Amino acid sequence: MKAASKNNRNLISQFLVTLFSFGVFIYFGFHLMHGDRGYFALRGVNQKLAVAKEKHGHLLAEREVLENRVKLLRPGSLDPDMLDERVRVVLGFVDPDERVLIEE
Numbered sequence: 001m002k003a004a005s006k007n008n009r010n011l012i013s014q015f016l017v018t019l020f021s022f023g024v025f026i027y028f029g030f031h032l033m034h035g036d037r038g039y040f041a042l043r044g045v046n047q048k049l050a051v052a053k054e055k056h057g058h059l060l061a062e063r064e065v066l067e068n069r070v071k072l073l074r075p076g077s078l079d080p081d082m083l084d085e086r087v088r089v090v091l092g093f094v095d096p097d098e099r100v101l102i103e104e
Helices: 001-035 039-073 082-092
Strands: none
Touching: 001 039, 039 082
């Protein structure tokens, strides 16, 4: 009878160790996928990074356009057409037979 009791205890302890190990595996597996630094969080960060890179590219292109416009207004390389355009926009001077198209 003592041998059967000891055998049952071993069986129960093996079951509990297996159950605990499985629980730890499930816990870490869940957090590997859904945790703050898990797979789905990484995908979200990568998507945000792609959007930020695209926005950065657009901003760089816009900056180049603005730098070129400023360069045309500098005293050393003053472009008469650019000066005329800025005067008309800022002061509102227009001849009666002209049409003004303002690009923004």
